[in-house]
Amino acid sequence: MDQPHTTPSPFTKLAAGAIQIHELYVSLVHAGFTEAQALDLIKHILVNAKK
Template identity: 45%
Template sequence: MDEPTDPMTALAEAATGLHELFQSFVDAGFTRAEALEVVKAIAVNGQRPT
């Protein structure tokens, strides 16, 4: 019997990670607009938070 395929594609996993990152900034006190700008800068520059 074939193994079930993972329903989370690499793209879906990346989107989930970006949303969790965004939500973490909001939870830390950033406004939604500020959090979006930080996540956008990380995505555009290819940086990873430490």
């Protein structure tokens, strides 16, 4: 069976991660968190991600 042709992402893994973090930030602010609260939540998520 042939595998479907996939187009490689134009973004590096680092750029893709930054985009996802930005989307999370925008979503948190849209949900009602202040900008500072959103950044603090993201900081805690990233610091504790691999523990």
